[in-house]
Amino acid sequence: MRLTIKNLQGKTICISEKNTILQSLGENAIDWMQACGAKGRCTTCKMVVLQGNEYLADYTEVEKKFVAQKRLLANERLACQVKPKNLQNDYEVIIQVPKTYQLPHILYND
Numbered sequence: 145m146r147l148t149i150k151n152l153q154g155k156t157i158c159i160s161e162k163n164t165i166l167q168s169l170g171e172n173a174i175d176w177m178q179a180c181g182a183k184g185r186c187t188t189c190k191m192v193v194l195q196g197n198e199y200l201a202d203y204t205e206v207e208k209k210f211v212a213q214k215r216l217l218a219n220e221r222l223a224c225q226v227k228p229k230n231l232q233n234d235y236e237v238i239i240q241v242p243k244t245y246q247l248p249h250i251l252y253n254d
């Protein structure tokens with residue numbers, strides 16, 4: 145499955161159901177905010193899903209907690225929690241980095 149980060153110059157990487165999105169980003173040398181170290185406590189790894197949320201695994205208990213607290217909107221997922229579904233075809237998920245959690249040393253195009 146492919147993951148495209150729209151406001152990161154449309155960079156596209158391959159993602160696997162074995163890894164969280166954050167792990168796949170790290171394996172592809174893409175820096176991503178993660179203030180709590182992927183422990184599901186901070187929401188700074190938030191990503192906005194523009195297309196293909198149906199290709200991602202169901203919300204984790206951690207994500208459900210943040211949805212209930214309105215700290216995670218319907219089109220937002222936590223990169224440190226979510227994995228893609230195990231699908232055979234070459235589907236694409238398109239995301240973007242929310243302005244609030246953009247890193248200062250990275251050039252975003254939005």
Ligand code: FES
Binds near residue numbers: 187
């Ligand atoms: S890195 Fe803190 S919730 Fe994902």
